[in-house]
Amino acid sequence: MSSTAIVVVLITWVVARLGPKIGGVLIGLPIVLAPGFFFMLRDHPLDFVGSSASGAIYSLAATQIFLAAFVVASTRMGAITAMGCAILAWSALAFPFAFLPHDPLVGAGLFALATILARRIGRRFVHTGRLPPSPTRWSLLILRGLAAGVLVGCVTFAASRLGASLSGTLLAFPIGFCVILLSLRLDQGPEMASQTAHAGLVGVIGLAGFCLVLAVASRLIAPWQAFGAALLASVAVTAIFTVSAQSGRTKSCLL
Numbered sequence: 001m002s003s004t005a006i007v008v009v010l011i012t013w014v015v016a017r018l019g020p021k022i023g024g025v026l027i028g029l030p031i032v033l034a035p036g037f038f039f040m041l042r043d044h045p046l047d048f049v050g051s052s053a054s055g056a057i058y059s060l061a062a063t064q065i066f067l068a069a070f071v072v073a074s075t076r077m078g079a080i081t082a083m084g085c086a087i088l089a090w091s092a093l094a095f096p097f098a099f100l101p102h103d104p105l106v107g108a109g110l111f112a113l114a115t116i117l118a119r120r121i122g123r124r125f126v127h128t129g130r131l132p133p134s135p136t137r138w139s140l141l142i143l144r145g146l147a148a149g150v151l152v153g154c155v156t157f158a159a160s161r162l163g164a165s166l167s168g169t170l171l172a173f174p175i176g177f178c179v180i181l182l183s184l185r186l187d188q189g190p191e192m193a194s195q196t197a198h199a200g201l202v203g204v205i206g207l208a209g210f211c212l213v214l215a216v217a218s219r220l221i222a223p224w225q226a227f228g229a230a231l232l233a234s235v236a237v238t239a240i241f242t243v244s245a246q247s248g249r250t251k252s253c254l255l
Helices: 002-018 020-026 033-043 046-074 079-097 104-123 138-159 164-171 175-187 190-217 223-254
Strands: none
Touching: 020 190, 020 223, 033 046, 033 164, 033 190, 033 223, 046 079, 046 104, 046 164, 046 175, 046 190, 046 223, 079 164, 079 175, 104 190, 175 190, 190 223
16 A cells, blocks of 8 residues: 555656656556555465456456546546546446456457547547646645555455456556546646546556456466566556657657
């Protein structure tokens, strides 16, 4: 829980100082999924973990629609209402997906389609102009980070006591996005939050990579080797997109 709180605080600060493109990509780090699956590996059979990881891919497809819904709603509604609409959009897809057969490759295809659709929708509502750095309200930010850590602990505890399908769905619920985007919307304004959510569509690819590698590797190699491979895959994808975002940011500064 403490590590999640620290990561939430750091990413929100990065967005405020370095811009939403980099911050949105960094949200792709598995700050919820990695601890959740770590404890799941200790307490459950490998088949259960692999099935949960497959289910999480489908849930992440719903997360892309969550982000698109937030981008659209944030430009027209208040912070709480916009977040509520985004959560409703996620729930409307994620829970029906939880009861489908969870083939990881089919889930990856569904995730890709959701990503393309969400980016096309979000592009119409996001202004790409660079935003100036904003001051950070550290006291409120730390409190929100601690709240996120508690929520992650509750989700991890509850998920481990559900079936494999619902465990994966619940672990992939976008708690980190909820706290970070709500903080940005309240402190930095709708444009910063919308740009971060739109950039986050790319960041979630790292989470999908984590789940896909874990789901496939858990059938082929030892449990902790599969977990390590999934973690490396997620970090590698996030690093590649972060370098790309930083390169684009540098070019925009020079122009």
